[in-house]
Amino acid sequence: MTNLELRAPAPADPEGDLASLRGDCARMAPHWAAPERITALPVSPSLIHGVTVPPGSARLLESMSEYGD
Template identity: 80%
Template sequence: MTNLELHAPALAGLEGDLASLRGDCARMVPHWSAPDRIVSLPVSPSLIHGVTVPSRSARLLDAMSEYGD
């Protein structure tokens, strides 16, 4: 029988606080890139079509107080 052991690196601050999360984000900043500016133009409502929401999803959102009230 083969003993397969997988070792993942420990995640720093997995149960940490906001300061550890901010530190993790600060360390990742050099790996992210963002465009200088994004210009979005308004879209005419007549061009928006074909969007359907499953009834299950609509009921779920309706039951959530942040969205329904």
């Protein structure tokens, strides 16, 4: 049987400031693993056939101003 070590969670402070948030993040950082960097491979132009946009989305984009709403 495995002996699991249990730790009490850090107290949550909903009214905390930025310093307490940074402290919480610093305590959690060792538990997160960064994914390996994924590099995209080039795609042959013959495999690119265009983009299909649903009519509702096209109408929405057409009704927006040039710089967004």
